[in-house]
Amino acid sequence: METPETGMLIRLSDSDETVANAADDIRDRHVKDKDGEDLGRVSDLLVDTTEHKVRLFEVASGGFLGIGREKTYIPVDAITAITSDEVRIDQTRSHIAGSPAYDPDLVRERDTYGSIQDYYGYSPFWGPDYRYPDYPNYRH
Template identity: 70%
Template sequence: MQTPDAGKLLKLGDTDKTVATQDEDIRNRHVKDKDGADIGKVSDLLIDETERKVRFIEVASGGFLGIGQDKTFLPVETITSITNDEVRIDQTREHLTNAPAYDPDLVPERDTYGDILIHYGYEPFWGPDYRYPDYPQYRH
């Protein structure tokens, strides 16, 4: 199903919204690749306000006290498991290093999201055959 505003996402941290339960809020959890290598921490969730779904996780890595951190978006489709401490993804660290660049000072648009999804091998969420993965939705 294509939504009229597909591609316009908000960072959950920039809104007054929350996920349905505290257990579903994966921010600040460690992200591990499919081989168990540390990728970074979930710094925020990008939500589709129209459909009320999380579309990407923002992962911060490197830096010191938030300074000099690299940030990247990972589609929620990459998540294979979530525990109280970590989020596991189906990609390797090497594959992440070749992902399309993310500049936190720019507002990503639909093409940027499409490039990221394609890089990880997933269809755009605004496409007709898209099926949302099992992942929490946020609430007001």
């Protein structure tokens, strides 16, 4: 059942929470699209404040020493494989380039990440039929 808090996200770096198993923390890993092209690195994780599950991850790309760096949110549903140094997703670079604009002030706005889920073709994680993804290809 949906409550007012369901679906509210916080950046892991802005919270007191940690990833239970350090090996499962994908931050700073390279992100590759479905064609193997580099998209950047995972810069943060957006966690559901109700269920404490990662719902989106933030990818930073470009720039030098953080200047000119662009960021994009991608649903965890897009992940197809995780290794010790990279995260592979089922999307293309061109599709990601057209994704909703990154705005750190809207990270807690449900409509913002609802539009992200929709853009990538996934059901809202607060919906009754949503099933959290399972990653059988995960390797350490």
